[in-house]
Amino acid sequence: MSVKLGVPSKGRLMEKTFDWFADRGLILSRTGSEREYAGAVEGIEGIDLVLLSAGEIPRELASGRIHLGVTGTDLVQETLVQWDQKVEPLAELGFGFADLVVAVPGAWVDVDTLDDLDAAAAAFRARHGVRLRIATKYHRLVREYLRRGGVADYRLVDSQGATEGTVKNLTAEAIADITSTGETLRANHLKILSEEPVLRSQATLYRSRRAVREPEHQAVLSALYDRLGFEVRNRVTV
Numbered sequence: 718m719s720v721k722l723g724v725p726s727k728g729r730l731m732e733k734t735f736d737w738f739a740d741r742g743l744i745l746s747r748t749g750s751e752r753e754y755a756g757a758v759e760g761i762e763g764i765d766l767v768l769l770s771a772g773e774i775p776r777e778l779a780s781g782r783i784h785l786g787v788t789g790t791d792l793v794q795e796t797l798v799q800w801d802q803k804v805e806p807l808a809e810l811g812f813g814f815a816d817l818v819v820a821v822p823g824a825w826v827d828v829d830t831l832d833d834l835d836a837a838a839a840a841f842r843a844r845h846g847v848r849l850r851i852a853t854k855y856h857r858l859v860r861e862y863l864r865r866g867g868v869a870d871y872r873l874v875d876s877q878g879a880t881e882g883t884v885k886n887l888t889a890e891a892i893a894d895i896t897s898t899g900e901t902l903r904a905n906h907l908k909i910l911s912e913e914p915v916l917r918s919q920a921t922l923y924r925s926r927r928a929v930r931e932p933e934h935q936a937v938l939s940a941l942y943d944r945l946g947f948e949v950r951n952r953v954t955v
């Protein structure tokens with residue numbers, strides 16, 4: 718059985734991942750028709766390319782169905798409970814940068830910090846009798862960040878896309894989402910709190926702690942690490 722390398726199946730993340738491996742002498746390519754999610758790896762024997770949604774790669778790594786995978790730090794840390802017990806980052810790839818931030822309406826001139834947000838949330842609840850809503854798809858990371866920041870009187874509402882629009886659409890008062898250029902936030906009249914972001918994310922190559930324990934894969938993995946120029950500990954610390 719081959720070593721399975723999972724990479725994002727479309728868009729900029731896929732193209733930049735292909736470029737990153739090509740710079741190291743490994744040619745990844747999609748095979749079959751444009752719509753078929755099959756791929757190949759040239760330059761080293763015994764590796765199968767698996768094209769997947771970036772959002773599915775963390776779970777596939779955790780279950781051991783893929784041995785190695787490229788996805789965003791944000792997706793790994795949001796999706797996997799105790800992510801570092803399940804996967805190990807091998808290399809930050811230097812693209813796909815995005816910050817997960819909390820943002821509020823630009824008109825909230827008194828709200829700049831988490832303390833201010835906590836005060837605004839308490840005032841909101843006192844005035845309206847319901848908790849201030851923060852729209853996000855990053856429930857785990859945002860809940861933990863707000864807990865550490867001492868923000869209590871809020872509730873998360875799920876938003877799986879176009880999150881910046883929820884404030885204008887009156888389904889939330891604030892949001893937590895990833896941003897890279899900041900354009901989407903600005904266009905929706907939102908401002909980022911002047912705090913450290915919830916997370917700074919970038920595309921990262923991970924290995925599955927479960928899958929790489931399989932002895933039959935050690936030779937191929939070692940050859941791959943040599944090719945990529947990594948010093949990777951062979952002993953897996955699970």
Ligand SMILES: Nc1ncnc2c1ncn2[C@@H]1O[C@H](COP(=O)(O)OP(=O)(O)OP(=O)(O)O)[C@@H](O)[C@H]1O
Nearest residue numbers: 770771772773788789791792813814815895897918
């Ligand atoms: N504007 C952006 N700039 C930089 N990185 C981004 C941006 N938007 C998303 N990302 C990163 O890309 C990754 C998500 O990619 P993508 O949207 O292709 O995944 P996905 O949600 O699994 O896609 P789909 O489910 O539509 O196949 C995340 O790690 C995220 O941090």
Ligand SMILES: O=P(O)(O)OC[C@H]1O[C@H](OP(=O)(O)OP(=O)(O)O)[C@H](O)[C@@H]1O
Nearest residue numbers: 878879880894895896897898899900901
């Ligand atoms: O800071 P910017 O450069 O404006 O980028 C930020 C936007 O990019 C992402 O959306 P994406 O296009 O991935 O779509 P989504 O709304 O489905 O998440 C993110 O959710 C923001 O909406």
